[in-house]
Amino acid sequence: MQFISGISRHQMRISSLEDAISPDNQVRFIDAFVSFVDLSKLGFEVKTLKKEGRPSYNTKAFLKIYLYGYLNGIRSSRKLAKECFRNIEIQWLLEDIRPNYHSISDFRKDNPVALNKLFKLFVSFLKDADLISGETIAIDGTKSRAHNSKKANFNQKKIDKHLAYIEAKTQEYLDALEENDSNEKRPEIQNIQQKIERLKQNKLRYEMLEEKTKSQRRASNKHYR
Template sequence: MQHIQGISRNQLQVSSLEDTISADNPVRFMDAFVNLIDLEKIGFQPRVLKTEGRPSFDSKVFLKIYLYGYLNGIRSSRRLEKECLRNIELQWLLEAICPNYHSIADFRKDNPKALKQLFKLFVSFLKDADLISGKTIAIDGTKSRAHNGKKANFNQKKIDKHLQYIEDKTQEYLSALDQNDVQENNTTITNIQQKIERLKQNKINYELLEEQLNASGEPQVSTTDADARALLVQGQVVEVSYNIQAAVDSKHNLVVATHTINRNDKNALSAIALEAKENLELETFTALVDKGYHNGRELDTCKQNNITTIVAVPDQGKSNENGTQPEYFVSKFTYNKADNTYTCPQGQILTTTGRWHKKTGRTEESGYQFQKYRTSACKTCPVKDQCTSRKGGREIDRSQYADAVEENHQRYKENQQLYRKRQEINEHIFGTIKRKWGYNYTDLIGLEKVNGEHSLIMLVYNIKRSINILGVPDLIAKLKTWNSPYK
């Protein structure tokens, strides 16, 4: 039986690296993009030439390595070093330069701010290339596991539990020592004393952790990565992680703004919305956002900055209106903006003295001001028992952000079809990054460095998607006509 025969390994061939790379290979665009930019102007730390020893590598070499690596699911510096030696595409891209893994790792670690700035620069290019409309932008977040395990994350409850365990164990061992005094078993006594000493040291460690927690003013502390936090991932599942925020344009589903935080979404809306507005230099745009971001303060900040929000209304859940029947919930009371009053379902007018009260507490919703509305008609109302259990009658609180919240709710009701596009715009991005590429955890420690890595991931996603939209030759052609501020 005949088979296709290969080329003899001893046969001499004459060819160049240029011949091995096709015109539509993504490495050609990476090469053109990086060579076009003055990396020092963006903020990349230059490699200083030394008077002795071998010359340093150009920063562009390391940036090309990481763009190629992240685009192909490789981010380990040791694996990237191997790829530089055996990968024909990287040999073409780097002109056969092969840095060691330590130098490769240092570049990513030392340039987090510059990587974030590079992402913003590429967004500017995409806008000039007419790949971004800037009219409708979907905002969402996803969790990325931190380089810090659950066992190295502590809150006050967890510390108290450990201290109580140490106290109980210590008492148990002391009781055992009393029994051994009668039996005169020296070996057992020595073992128990060693365990007590170990417990004493553990107690000191937890007490130091408690001091650190109190000094930080934070509800929790992590010992491996100080910036990592235990965040709710899904349902009741909690992971020590970071929260990647992303704003995605609706035209071609390209990321226009991104940053990483170490808290949940409740207070995150305005920061990512304003970043998107700044990156695209927009006067206004419409933001589609899920209910996890619903917060009066954030909605009001967006309103003040001319950003139109369509944020889903959270589920009401169990009513906290003390015995109130559904027909007398706050939503059934009509607010009269002209005279700043409420009209109840029975037609009575609730007024306010105009005094502002402040919401106190440590929750994310605390710190805002509100006014109280009451009416004396409650005393003689025949349905008072269905409306409230308060002796003085029904009382309604109106937040200083109520106008922005009500306007958002009205837009949400009127634009259901537009809001449903939110998932189509941004959900698949996180699916691609986390499920297909495997970037569901971070390699780095510290919020600033993690921000740099996630900016790099989003940059690579945008490069991949823009190549799929236009193709490499057309994208390079647009790159040549782009008036970059960092050439």
């Protein structure tokens, strides 16, 4: 019997980002939601187009990044930047623009209050809208009930509790971003191509590892005699 075979990595493929994202993928909702957001009402500083120099990123691109991170529990600007390069969903969402870590992190630092309002608006809309009738959705590790559940009949006490919960969750996420951005180190393998070339030129010396293990065992046995 033969193993299931993949395709050649050098084989040409004709496809688009649109083809890669299913109609019911959550990124389509994020994209639609951000398109309706009024930046000025939330307090975001709207970037003006520059006539000279390198153009800036559209503010709404960062909103999409952070909402995606919020839904998927990605609590680090560096990790969000990495997803822009390897995650087909974010590539679709951003039309394949790829902001670096510093741009993503600086946006959060420049707009803490507005981002807080954005998350609260987003979660409130998901919890109260009729988009998820009869089901629950995951939001940053928590579950939100559908609008048509029995608990959807709000009085003022429930509304206050509901808003306090949203406030706590959004602040928790922003605090996690702040802490991770400050403390995060980069445990990444550097000079990938050089290391691949080294693997090609030098066989892995498993026999050396095995001999070293045997030597350690012999030394250990002598110690306990």
